[in-house]
Each structure stands twice: as C-alpha cells, then as structure tokens.
Amino acid sequence: MELQVTQENFTRALSNVSRVATNKAQLPILENILLRTDNNRLLVAATNLEVASSNYVGAKVVREGSITIPARLITEFVSNLPKEQINLKVENDHLKITCGHYSSIINGMVADEFPELPVIDKKTSIKYIVTTEDFKKAVSQTMVTSSSDSTRPVLTGVYWHSFEGKLYLAATDGYRLSEKYLIDTKTELSAIIPASTLQEVLRTINDEVEEIELLFNDTQVHFKLNETEITSRLIDGIFPDYRQLIPKTSETEIILKKDDFVRITKIASLFARESGGSVTISAVSETKTLSIHSIASELGENTSEAEAETITQDGTVTLNSRYLNEALSVLDGDRVTFRFSGKLSPCVLTDGSKSANYKHIIMPLKS
Amino acid sequence: MELQVTQENFTRALSNVSRVATNKAQLPILENILLRTDNNRLLVAATNLEVASSNYVGAKVVREGSITIPARLITEFVSNLPKEQINLKVENDHLKITCGHYSSIINGMVADEFPELPVIDKKTSIKYIVTTEDFKKAVSQTMVTSSSDSTRPVLTGVYWHSFEGKLYLAATDGYRLSEKYLIDTKTELSAIIPASTLQEVLRTINDEVEEIELLFNDTQVHFKLNETEITSRLIDGIFPDYRQLIPKTSETEIILKKDDFVRITKIASLFARESGGSVTISAVSETKTLSIHSIASELGENTSEAEAETITQDGTVTLNSRYLNEALSVLDGDRVTFRFSGKLSPCVLTDGSKSANYKHIIMPLKS
Numbered sequence: 043m044e045l046q047v048t049q050e051n052f053t054r055a056l057s058n059v060s061r062v063a064t065n066k067a068q069l070p071i072l073e074n075i076l077l078r079t080d081n082n083r084l085l086v087a088a089t090n091l092e093v094a095s096s097n098y099v100g101a102k103v104v105r106e107g108s109i110t111i112p113a114r115l116i117t118e119f120v121s122n123l124p125k126e127q128i129n130l131k132v133e134n135d136h137l138k139i140t141c142g143h144y145s146s147i148i149n150g151m152v153a154d155e156f157p158e159l160p161v162i163d164k165k166t167s168i169k170y171i172v173t174t175e176d177f178k179k180a181v182s183q184t185m186v187t188s189s190s191d192s193t194r195p196v197l198t199g200v201y202w203h204s205f206e207g208k209l210y211l212a213a214t215d216g217y218r219l220s221e222k223y224l225i226d227t228k229t230e231l232s233a234i235i236p237a238s239t240l241q242e243v244l245r246t247i248n249d250e251v252e253e254i255e256l257l258f259n260d261t262q263v264h265f266k267l268n269e270t271e272i273t274s275r276l277i278d279g280i281f282p283d284y285r286q287l288i289p290k291t292s293e294t295e296i297i298l299k300k301d302d303f304v305r306i307t308k309i310a311s312l313f314a315r316e317s318g319g320s321v322t323i324s325a326v327s328e329t330k331t332l333s334i335h336s337i338a339s340e341l342g343e344n345t346s347e348a349e350a351e352t353i354t355q356d357g358t359v360t361l362n363s364r365y366l367n368e369a370l371s372v373l374d375g376d377r378v379t380f381r382f383s384g385k386l387s388p389c390v391l392t393d394g395s396k397s398a399n400y401k402h403i404i405m406p407l408k409s
Numbered sequence: 410m411e412l413q414v415t416q417e418n419f420t421r422a423l424s425n426v427s428r429v430a431t432n433k434a435q436l437p438i439l440e441n442i443l444l445r446t447d448n449n450r451l452l453v454a455a456t457n458l459e460v461a462s463s464n465y466v467g468a469k470v471v472r473e474g475s476i477t478i479p480a481r482l483i484t485e486f487v488s489n490l491p492k493e494q495i496n497l498k499v500e501n502d503h504l505k506i507t508c509g510h511y512s513s514i515i516n517g518m519v520a521d522e523f524p525e526l527p528v529i530d531k532k533t534s535i536k537y538i539v540t541t542e543d544f545k546k547a548v549s550q551t552m553v554t555s556s557s558d559s560t561r562p563v564l565t566g567v568y569w570h571s572f573e574g575k576l577y578l579a580a581t582d583g584y585r586l587s588e589k590y591l592i593d594t595k596t597e598l599s600a601i602i603p604a605s606t607l608q609e610v611l612r613t614i615n616d617e618v619e620e621i622e623l624l625f626n627d628t629q630v631h632f633k634l635n636e637t638e639i640t641s642r643l644i645d646g647i648f649p650d651y652r653q654l655i656p657k658t659s660e661t662e663i664i665l666k667k668d669d670f671v672r673i674t675k676i677a678s679l680f681a682r683e684s685g686g687s688v689t690i691s692a693v694s695e696t697k698t699l700s701i702h703s704i705a706s707e708l709g710e711n712t713s714e715a716e717a718e719t720i721t722q723d724g725t726v727t728l729n730s731r732y733l734n735e736a737l738s739v740l741d742g743d744r745v746t747f748r749f750s751g752k753l754s755p756c757v758l759t760d761g762s763k764s765a766n767y768k769h770i771i772m773p774l775k776s
Contacts, residue, residue: 115679115708122676136709143716144676148709309489309511312482341482342503342515349510 043077043107043132047084047099049125049141055086055097056117058246058270062095063088063113069157071110075117076156077130077137078108084130087159088113093239093274094159095246107132108153116148160273162264167257168229170209174247174267177254180211180222181240183372183400188237189215196279199234202258203281212284213237218365219284219388220372223399233258234281239274246270288403289388292381294357296325296332297394298350300378303332304370306346310334311363313344320407321363327353332380336363351377359385360407369402382406410444410474410499414451414466416492416508422453422464423484425613425637429462430455430480436524438477442484443523444497444504445475451497454526455480460606460641461526462613474499475520483515527640529631534624535596537576541614541634544621547578547589548607550739550767555604556582563646566601569625570648579651580604585732586651586755587739590766600625601648606641613637655770656755659748661724663692663699664761665717667745670699671737673713677701678730680711686729687774694720699747703730718744726752727774736769749773 056075065073069091076087082103087096109132116139120128123141131138132150139146172180181200189197194216201212209227213220243254243265255266258276265272310321313336321336333347359382369391370378377394388405392398423442432440436458443454449470454463476499486506487495495508499517506513539547548567556564561583568579576594580587610621610632622633625643632639677688680703688703700714726749736758737745744761755772759765 112708115705118679119676119711122672122679124672143673143714144711145713146680146709146711149707305489305491306510309486312485312489313513338482340516341479342513344486344511344513346512347510 043079043109043130044104045079045084045130046102046104046127047130049120049123049128051099052084052086052128053117053121053123055084055099055269056113056120058097059086059088059095060113060117061088061242061245062090062093062272064090066090071151071155072157073112073114074110074151074156075113076108076110076153076159078153079103079106089157089159091157092236093242093272095242095270095272096159097270099269109135109137109150110153110156111137111148111150119146119148160262162257162259162262162273164257167259167264168231169258170225170227170256171253172225172256173253174251176224178244178247179374180224181244183222183402184211184213184220185237185240186213186368186372187215187218187220187402188213191215195277196234196281198238199236199277200240201232201234201281201284203232204230205285212281214282214284217362217405218369219287219403221284221288221401231258232281233263234277234279235263236274236277239263239272242274243267243272246272287388288401289381289383289390292387292390293355293383294325295352295354295379295381296350297352297377297379298332298348300370300373300376302348303378303380304367306332306334306348307363307366307370309346310336310344311367312336313338313342314363316341319362319364320360321366322358322360324358325350325353325356327356334363357382357384359389361389361404362407365404369404373402374400410446410476410497411471412446412451412497413469413471413494414497416487416490416495418466419451419453419495420484420488420490422451422466422636423480423487425464426453426455426462427480427484428455428609428612429457429460431457433457438518438522439524440479440481441477441518441523442480443475443477443520443526445520446470446473456524456526458524459603460609460639462609462637462639463526464637466636476502476504476517477520477523478504478515478517486513486515527629529624529626529629529640531624534626534631535598536625537592537594537623538620539592539623540620541618543591545611545614546741547591548611550589550769551578551580551587552604552607553580553735553739554582554585554587554769555580558582562644563601563648565605566603566644567607568599568601568648568651570599571597572652579648581649581651584729584772585736586654586768586770588651588655588768598625599648600630601644601646602630603641603644606630606639609641610634610639613639654755655768656748656750656757659754659757660722660750661692662719662721662746662748663717664719664744664746665699665715667737667740667743669715670745670747671734673699673701673715674730674733674737676713677703677711678734679703680705680709681730683708686731687727688730688733689725689727691725692717692720692723694723701730724749724751726756728756728771729774732771736771740769741767 375393382389742760
C-alpha cells in the first residue's frame with residue numbers, strides 16, 4: 043500500500059472511528075484501525091465486534107493494499123502533524139508515515155486477521171432519515187432513563203418502535219421511564235439499540251452533519267452521518283409493555299417555570315446526599331407554592347420554595363432528587379408540567395405545552 | 410450570632426477559603442468553616458493546621474457570636490442561592506440560613522473547639538509586595554520542578570532566598586531544577602514555602618487581585634490578596650546548594666522557535682511512552698537541524714526535525730520527554746535557547762534573550 047492523504051481528512055477520519063477500537067485481551071487486533079485502499083479512497087475503520095465505525099477519505103493511491111495499526115498511537119500522531127500532505131507506505135508489517143519534517147514507522151498487523159466489517163442490505167432494510175437536531179434531542183431525552191445494569195440487557199438500550207403510525211423512542215431502568223415521539227411512519231419497527239451505540243453516534247456528530255440516515259434489519263442498525271458509517275448489533279429481547287405504566291391523568295397538576303424548579307431541586311439535593319437523594323415535594327394550591335424539603339440527618343435540613351402558575355390540588359410525593367435533576371435537564375421549553383397522584387403512583391413530567399411529545403416518568407420513593 | 414450578608418460577598422469568601430478545609434479523621438472540626446463576627450464584619454476562615462485561609466465580609470451584625478459549619482455543604486448551598494440578602498442566625502449549635510424562598514438549618518460545632526488561627530507580627534517580619542503577574546509567572550515557572558516525594562521535605566517546596574542583592578525562587582526534584590529572579594532586595598531571606606501552599610495562593614488569585622503582599626518570619630509566610638489572607642508554615646531544613654549545578658557554558662548551543670520545539674517534542678513523546686519517556690536529541694550545525702528520535706520497541710519509531718536559527722556545535726543528548734515538555738510549557742517568549750555538553754552534563758533551557766531571568770535545567774538520561 044502506498045498513498046497520499048491530507049492531514050485534515052485523515053485526522054478527522056481517525057478521530058471519528060478510533061473511539062470504537064478497544065483493548066480486548068483475547069483479540070489484540072481490535073486495538074487497531076484498519077486502513078485499506080478502495081479505488082481512489084482510503085477506508086479507515088474500527089470495530090469492537092458490537093459496533094463498527096468506518097470512514098472513507100479521498101486519497102491519491104499509488105499502490106493498493108491494507109494494514110492495521112494501533113488506534114491510539116496513529117490517531118494522536120496524525121492529529122499533531124502539520125496541515126500538509128501525508129505519505130503512507132506499507133513495508134512488510136510496518137507503516138511508514140512521512141509528513142514534512144516528520145517521519146515515523148509504526149508496527150502494524152496484517153489486515154487479513156481483522157474481523158470482517160458488517161454490511162447491511164439497503165434493499166431489505168427499513169430506512170429513516172432524521173434531522174441531526176431531532177435525532178440528538180430524541181436520543182438524549184430517552185437515553186437518560188436507560189439502565190446500566192447488564193443483567194437485564196433489554197433495559198440497557200433505547201426502544202425504537204412504531205405505534206399507531208408514529209415512531210417512538212422509549213427507555214426505562216425500572217425506576218423511571220421516558221418516551222419521545224420522533225416522526226410519523228408507515229412501516230412497522232421494533233428494535234432495541236444499545237445506549238452505548240447511540241452515545242457513539244452522538245459523539246461522532248459534528249456541525250457539518252445535517253441529517254442522519256438509519257437502516258434497520260432484524261439484527262442490526264446502520265447509521266450514516268456524511269462520510270462516517272456506524273453499524274451496530276441490536277439488543278435481542280422483548281421490551282416491557284411500558285405504555286400501561288404511564289398514568290393518563292393525575293390528581294395534582296403543577297405548572298411552573300423550569301428554572302425555578304431546577305434551582306430548588308438542586309439546592310434540595312445538596313441536603314439529600316446523606317439520605318440517598320430523597321426529597322419530599324409538597325404542592326399547596328391556595329398559595330400556589332411548590333416546596334421541596336430534604337433532611338441530612340447529621341448535617342441539617344432545607345426547605346426551598348417556588349411559585350407555581352397553576353396547582354390543581356394539594357399533594358405530597360417523595361422522589362429521588364437525582365432523577366428529578368436529570369429529568370429537568372432534558373425537558374424542553376421554559377415551563378414544566380409536573381403531575382402526580384399521592385405518594386404511590388408514578389409522577390409525570392412534560393414540557394408546559396398541551397402537545398407535549400416527550401413524557402418523563404419517575405416512580406416515587408416510599409416515605 | 411445573627412447577621413446579614415450579601416450572597417455575592419459571602420459566596421466569594423466561602424469559595425476562597427473552603428478548599429483549605431480538610432477531612433482529617435482525628436480532628437473532624439477541620440472539615441468546618443469558622444464564622445465569627447468582628448465589629449461590622451464576618452470572619453470566614455478554614456485551616457488544615459499547615460495552611461490557614463481567612464476572608465472578611467462586610468456584614469450587618471445584629472448579635473455577635475460564632476459557629477463552625479461543614480465547609481462543602483455551606484459553600485455549595487450559598488453558591489446556589491439567588492443574589493440577595495442572606496440572614497444567618499445561630500440557635501444552639503445550628504445555623505439557620507434564610508434567603509428569599511430558601512430556608513436551611515445546618516448543624517455546626519461550637520467555635521471554641523476550632524484551632525486558633527495563626528497570626529504573624531508585621532513589625533518583625535520581612536515584607537515584599539509583588540505584582541500578581543510577576544508572582545504567578547515566577548511561582549508557576551519554579552513549582553513545576555519541585556518534588557512530590559515527601560521523604561525529602563525540602564524538595565517539596567520552592568526556595569525563596571536572597572543572593573547578592575536579588576530575590577530568587579528555586580526548586581528541584583533531583584532530576585531537574587529551575588531558578589527565577591523575582592526582584593531586587595536589600596533584606597536577607599531564606600525560606601522554603603510548600604508547593605501546596607503556593608498552589609493554594611494561585612487558586613485564590615482572581616482578576617481583581619493586582620498585587621500580593623508577603624510577610625515572612627522564621628517559621629511562617631503570610632500572603633495578603635485583597636480581602637483574603639493565607640498563612641502557612643515554612644518547610645524546615647536546608648535547601649541544596651543548587652547554584653554549583655548550573656553549567657555556566659555549554660559545548661552545544663541551539664536557538665530555535667519555541668513552537669517548533671514544542672511540536673517535535675510532543676510528537677516524539679507519543680512514541681516514547683513505552684520507553685519511560687526517553688527521547689534522543691541530535692543537533693547538526695551544518696544543516697542547522699535539531700531532530701528528536703524516539704523508539705517504542707513494540708509500536709514503532711519516530712524522527713521529527715525542526716530548523717534552528719543557530720547551532721554552535723554538533724551534539725547528542727538523551728532526555729525524558731515529559732521534563733522537556735514541561736520545561737517548554739513554562740518558558741517565556743517565542744524563542745528558546747537550549748544548551749548542553751555531551752551526554753552527561755546538565756541541559757539548560759532559557760528564553761531566547763541574553764538577559765534571561767529564568768533558567769530551567771534537566772539532567773540527561775543515560776543512553
């Protein structure tokens with residue numbers, strides 16, 4: 043292999059894919075990045091066997107070929123080179139890299155040992171195109187309630203599925219739940235994408251990516267973000283029938299400014315550290331006051347109040363303040379609707395509007 | 410105790426002093442901040458028995474008194490309050506804090522148990538006033554070569570001392586050494602300030618601090634930065650007679666652009682990780698080329714070159730690339746003078762000027 047690429051293109055490709063490279067003791071080649079010529083392009087790719095990321099770079103190919111190279115070293119080395127032409131030349135298992143005054147030899151492994159990159163058949167797949175803005179918002183709003191407990195794999199993903207002509211994303215860790223309407227759809231979909239894959243896609247998005255193409259088949263999902271393509275396995279299993287858990291109505295409904303709710307929650311949570319984050323929320327309709335009370339048995343206690351726009355009925359509920367903080371951090375808009383029915387049934391948070399397309403549910407703590 | 414302070418003043422005082430509070434199991438009160446009225450002011454102070462930091466805040470004092478309060482909780486709580494008047498009221502061992510819609514009770518400890526804050530006699534002390542800019546520069550340039558090895562305490566500090574009418578700072582960890590001329594002086598000084606104390610002073614400096622007043626006595630140093638005062642013990646012991654270690658002349662002297670030297674050092678260091686940072690520097694006078702070569706036995710090797718303005722004589726020396734990186738990061742100016750005499754005697758880095766008031770010495774590695 044012998045070719046020239048620009049430093050800008052090569053460093054962008056390397057930084058896009060190198061995060062996926064991993065050090066698994068049983069398969070050292072996964073620490074490497076695959077470089078392979080493809081007509082007038084250079085393929086730059088990495089895989090951890092669950093997720094594969096690849097990127098094509100325009101290249102002046104002198105001699106076809108391939109090699110794999112330690113991901114971290116080449117990524118850091120190339121990113122520090124000046125913005126000039128880079129010459130890559132494979133000799134035996136070594137890659138010789140020269141650029142201006144810089145010259146390196148990196149020891150690689152032959153590409154034959156590199157795992158085959160997954161391919162997805164475009165014709166038989168379900169395809170969606172989503173704007174980057176909608177994708178980022180929907181993924182961030184749902185991923186936050188996914189679980190990190192690998193003993194229940196289906197909960198470690200985000201459930202992309204169609205329901206009555208609409209495509210929804212949903213995730214739950216058993217303590218809280220979120221659901222987001224994304225777009226209308228005529229196709230049937232039911233796929234659980236690992237949260238770690240979605241995280242990788244979010245990291246790969248840059249300002250130049252305006253839309254994201256998604257392809258689903260029965261076992262895989264494929265994301266195309268301009269020149270970067272990410273393919274991931276789906277999580278096998280049945281997602282819980284979560285819709286029945288979302289209360290349609292609640293006894294107490296409160297509408298208030300989001301900033302006010304954020305501030306009193308944050309202050310209350312400082313005092314809730316010693317008690318596992320437990321805070322008690324009380325709504326008083328007569329004075330339109332929402333108050334949060336927290337007790338740190340050894341350190342003291344706190345009461346913070348905010349004025350609400352509406353409180354339909356008095357009520358009290360005890361929540362984990364971390365869950366409340368996280369819910370408020372992903373909610374849209376300036377106002378929040380917060381509703382609950384006494385101490386036992388789930389609390390629902392939505393933005394202040396009637397047409398809220400995002401629901402965030404938190405189970406109360408026993409108090 | 411009962412008083413009012415503004416949130417802005419109180420939160421600034423707390424954030425200035427609270428870093429010093431520490432959790433030492435044998436003396437739990439050191440986790441607390443001392444609050445004590447003093448005429449129309451509130452004293453906010455913390456100590457870890459080595460360093461004490463205090464700050465006065467203007468206050469409307471209703472009733473004199475004092476208390477100590479957990480540092481982290483009160484600092485975070487007050488910083489999250491709105492910018493309004495804060496009421497503080499001590500009842501038994503509790504501090505009641507109210508501010509607008511926020512009301513907290515924090516459990517404290519009586520101030521009698523708090524260690525006495527150190528005082529320094531201004532009349533019998535040696536006094537210097539230094540601009541904040543000069544102080545920051547001199548401390549950063551020397552602290553970098555101090556040791557973190559507590560078995561040789563004198564090397565964990567920066568040696569402030571007078572020599573032939575000038576005040577110098579010096580520090581060495583046994584592998585490298587730095588010396589900075591600060592100001593002219595007529596008084597005799599010889600004091601080793603712990604690097605951790607200087608770090609704390611640097612952290613406390615904000616944009617409003619234009620000059621720093623230092624007072625030295627035999628065992629203590631006192632820093633005054635506007636309303637914040639920091640007092641620290643000095644390190645007991647004799648600093649090594651380092652001057653004899655600085656070579657007056659060198660066989661090879663190289664002058665080059667600092668950016669070029671930084672870039673080739675950084676790239677070489679990527680390949681030097683596996684070999685403990687070892688890089689070999691070669692200077693060739695005929696081509697005016699400075700090159701750095703590094704070998705990562707399993708990963709590969711690298712050669713990076715830069716053009717020098719001057720090279721007096723060919724030479725080669727092997728250094729730790731981390732030390733070279735750190736030296737370059739604290740050197741002033743656009744150009745660097747780098748000189749050495751073969752593989753064994755110390756290397757000297759200064760800025761490109763003749764009147765360099767900062768010297769940075771690195772011992773070579775055996776190669």
